[in-house]
Amino acid sequence: MFACAAACPSLTPNHRCAFMMMKTPAATLDLFAPLPVPPAPRGIGVAPGTRHKPTARQLWLAVHFPQLALEALERDTDARQPHAVIDGSGSAQRVAACDRAAARAGVRPGMALNAALALAPRLAARARQMRAEERLLERCAAWAAQFTPCVSLEPPDALLLEVKGSLGLFDGAARLCERISAELGHRGLQVAVTLTPTPRASLWLARAGRNTVIIEPAALIGALATLPIGALGWPQESLALLTAMGLGTVGDCLRLPRDGWARRFGVDLLEELDRATGRAPEVRRSYRRAQRFHARFEPMAEISEIEQLAAVLEPLLAALGRFLRSRQGGITSLMLGFRHRAAAESILRVGLAAPSADARHLMALVRARLDRYTLPEPVTQIRLRSGPVLPLDFESGSVFRSRRAAPDAAGGVPRLVERLRARFGEDAVFGVCLVPEHRPEVAWRAVPLDAAAEGGRGRRESAGPSVARPLWMLTQPAPLKVVDGAPRYRGPLSLETGPERIETGWWDGRDVARDYYVARDARGARLWIYRDRRPPRGWFWHGIFG
């Protein structure tokens, strides 16, 4: 969703085909040179043995999203209605976040759902979507990569950016903070942005809602000292204990003796304090987004023939194949865009039944699609975008076999399906799955092929109707002529078995009440017919036995 042009390397001009990939830093762990931890004879925050260097080695920008739980959900348009996101289930349902309208009514995070509803009866309460929150945070991280290669996730609701090296590019710390804050604000996200020499301090201050910029390490302790301990995200029992000792701020904590502190609150919290003050290093894992392959090609001359197009695509796909092999991954979808001089871009999508890294197989699929394709205008530019890279299914043996076996021979059913789809379109091939239902018209449905294979296996065990069902069913039951109260189809019908009474389906408003019979017509065909039990009690033809 966010553009990334600025951060990408430039094109290689001497090659006829230029590739652009979403780049992420190579290292997944950023280890920063650890500071020696000095012995601290007195308070946690007082370290007379060491002197801080006058300038910070790193500067960390924290972005805290206080309303992320709310922002991750699709919102209704009615702004007057209060909204809240609810965590937990049953009697433990609590408000995770709420909007301004809800807050005006008195709803606050942490409040029990019942209490919130009592305050705001019109509250639109929705279940928390952790997955959506993760995705939104990841999207923000990808966006933030324009400011620095070092972006780190702090789930559930914050990002950390190491920006020391980038400050020059963005007119200094204050400007950068303002810009990030403003741009995320434009996207409808509420944020608090803080910049300090340590990630932990930035995070704490941002969570406390303080939009602070501190460049000098010497100023850090002063800023932290007034921070209430409730903002640190520490465990409840530790907070309760601190409060019971009359301690309310980080400053209070920093005055305590280190050994006494460690004995009472453990080394973990001591370490957190040290990290915040810059006395101990903090190792942050950089965010690395799921990879895709992007490529763009501008031919020397416009292309109007499909054959020509295919010839140009081949090296593109070969590059994709190399890209995938180097990552030991495969793709299940592929998008090709053809730009034209005037007409809108033609988009071609190819889907695969299983992840593949085989360029020849991919080319075969693309070919099959192109064969049925009519270009509206000559092509001026081609772009290729892969779906996300997925791990290859090793059990299928594709990695080891792909070089020896021809794709056609190794394919089996998935390849057949892919080719049928490539030829007739994505929707033309589907599976059929039995639905456990008494109503015949609802007892099957179309599903994606892989689901059909699974569904078919699973259902076989459950008890189906004990009586015969015809193989061919009419999409709509057809009324039968009735003479003297008896149904007719190409002449009189003789009822063979029945009735089988089916009355069910009230819950979706399509309740049926029918008596089914197997009937034989004058020519000996066996029909499945029913009589509606509701007035006017007509007869219908619903299927035919093969």
Place this chain on the structure above:
Amino acid sequence: MQAVAYAELHTLSNFTFLRGASHPAELVARARELGYRALAITDECSLAGVVRAHMAAKEHGLPLVVGAEFRLGDGLRFVALATDRQGYGALSSFITRGRRAADKGSYLLTRADLEDALDRCLLLWLPGQLPDAAEGRWLRERFAGRLWLAVELLTSGNDRRRLGALERLGAELAIPCVASGDVHMHVRGRRALQDVLTAVRLGIPVAAVGLALYPNGERHLRPLERLADLYPRPLIDATLEIAERCHFSLDELRYEYPEELVPPGETPASHLARLTGEGLRRRWPLGAPPEVEELIAHELALIRELGYEPYFLTVHDLVRFARGAGILCQGRGSAANSAVCYCLGVTEVDPARSQLLFERFISRERNEPPDIDIDFEHERREEVIQYVYRKYGRERAAIAATVITYHSKSALRDVGRALGLDELQVDRLARAVVWTDGLALDERRIREAGFDPVNALIARLVALTRELLGFPRHLSQHVGGFVIARGRLDELVPVENAAMPERTVIEWDKDDLDDLGLLKVDLLGLGMLSAIRRALALIGAHRGRTLTMADIEPDDKDVYDMICRADTMGVFQIESRAQMAMLPRLRPRNYYDLVIEVAIIRPGPIQGDMVHPYLRRRAGEEPVSYPSAAVRRVLERTLGIPIFQEQVMQLAVVAAGFAPGEADRLRRAMAAWKRRGGLGPFEQRLVEGMRQRGYSVEFARQIFNQILGFGEYGFPESHAASFALLVYVSAWLKRHEPAAFACALLNSQPMGFYAPAQLVRDARAHGVEVRPVDIAASDWDSTLERRADGEVALRLGFSLVKGLSQAGALRVVAARADAPFANTQDLALRAALERRDLGALAAAGALGELAGHRHRAVWSVAGVEPPLPLLRGTEIAEGIPLLRAPSEAQDIIADYRSVGLTLGRHPLALLRERFARERISSAAELGSLAGGTPVRTAGLVITRQRPMSASGVTFVTLEDETGHVNLIVWLQVAERQRRALIEARLLEVHGRLQREGDVLHVVVQGMRDRSALLGALQSRSRDFH
């Protein structure tokens, strides 16, 4: 076509939970309507619904067959039907065996269980989809001559084929075939509800259930013509043959009392007479008054006539056990207030002092069993229950069931889930629905909750919820109703496991037992009895005189003066807001006034608008008159106003012409109408009956409204009489021994309306010195300490400290007895305290001298290390950091957080100066103002109540350092300022002062949440909560 004669032999009622979709009575009525010759109720491994079916069958004159359906572990299914009493006993114990072998709510039976079971029962084999001949053969070997093959044709498309196949199978195995219907509902129209029940059972929405739903609605009671079409004649005739062989009726069950209570050589009657005589001499050592002697002779004659001696002996035995174990107890109920029970020691209600007549409670005509509930100290009831099990064994004693039925919310919830709504939606809808006699939906509120009231889904939801309402959902155990039998109980009624380990319950509830005339004893727990026993013991220990309830001086003027002032916090029954408001108006001056006081503040009299007329007549502002002499006899003792449940029943008899039995059914219906509805016919009868006998329609309406109110909480005179005694005793203790009384209440928590903070404040207001929890002086319970002046002081116990374990506290007390503690390390070591216990003590400020102020104490104990064996006694040397001493406010708030109360100043005292500037009055200042004055006040919210009977009013009580202020918040104000009303811990209100006699209220016009002031008190920085 000639109609056939048919009996349905395989019917599930809704007591086969989440399968059957009709009430037993509905099935019976429908079977009768269709002209069935008989109906068998065969719930799955259960007889829970048979009593209801039996009562309905008697009413409709339809023969009922008692049976049950079973599925063995290996899948074999059959129905068993009882032919006679013996067969019924066999069936009941077979069910018991299956139920006892599995967890609550399920059963487990195998073929081995069937080897020697179900004597004198008939069996219908239910073959599967593909009949297994081996099953039939196995059954035939054991049940030849009383085994049939059930042919159940349900229009599934292959009926003809299946009929043929089963007939051939029957012929091959020599098992006769019989028609049956696998009935799950009384009419086809319950199909949707039956699907919903299936979905609820499987825990998934209906739309996802698929083939586990039945394909059609054929499993209902089908018309005879249709059955005649489906089945060959011999199969139909066989149903009658079977039904005729099953001639057992539940009426044959007779309760047989335990025998062991009568010593050899005595009859129950002679034994009871002897015990009564002994009691009489104990109660009146100088000889009883002749009226009492006469009364006892009369009662004994009545008991003998009705054969109730063993019942009285059973109750006497329980009371005797409790007395012996030092457990305080008291009987109440219709038979409890008899002179016989007084002599037996079951109650303390002196027949010479009361105007109660035994015959008012027990009568020949009504033919209902006597009713005695016994209240025990709530913490020691279990001992009595264990005594019952010990004495009679688990085979002979069990607890009655309570049938948990679907109420509005649970029904809506289950139906909503079955229709695929998510939890949040269902919750919100449940809130939006207004529940009255039926089920009314307030459209505005449904819209507010975000639903469209005309939506088809909502309509479906409401219709199904309405049907499900009142359906039994599961069996639970009754609070204390015990059934004790002479022989094996499992041959009388199936016994199953309860949710509590080591408990068993029978499958019938209180009403079922009443219907069959079986006796039960209610063993209940009552907190006030615990408190009274404790108070008496404390007084005994400190004053050197032993006291019993009987020693407490009756008719003490000071006690009644205190009651009239509504100075009754902690007193049994009359401490609620509503009771306190009534006391200064009713001004009770004697025991019977207390009986009335206990009964009058109940939904019945309030809804029937009886309270104000009674008060006016009592004050002489309104003449006391009676519509007739008959009514005068019923109502004279309550000045012509019906107040007790018994009076309403008697009015139905004398004024509306009800037969006594009918009046009893009315009482039963009253108790259940909220859940089941169905008072309609009674209303008609009552109003019409009274009108015909010359009473005004207005009077009749009033009586009926009162009946509706009693449904909520019926209160009989017989219970009020026993309760009034405890009211008096507890009031006496409060008046004359306030320290012991407060101490006993604290040690009996949780009970009553008020928290320890209010009880302690009240005790201090009555001059009791209260001392804080202290490591050097407290016990687990609160205790009394002797002061230098000989009076007693109340020492708070460790039990009040939040987070402190009882075991830890007891170790502290034991270690302290050896030597006082030197410091926290010493305390931790010698009392082997965990850090959590130490922390709790420090937070409570209970460490006193050992560790300095509270902040230092917490720091100090948080650093205590578990002692290493080699380093015993060595202390870790560490500096104590500079920690600020807590401010007064911080101490007060820490007190509340840890102990739930403070002995320091009230938090409002700290805010008084500020409030004075804001012109906010204290509770004391309000006392001096005239009614009608506009006022502004503020205080901690200590109670918020919205009684059902008070049409949308919320009662709030505020507390400040000078006392309490009672608020009345009308619905409109409450809605407008919902947030402040619900949330505020510290509430400021303005409104108008209302004064009625000594009673003050503030009728609230506006509210403001001032809780932030409490937060500001707490710390210099921010309140992180």
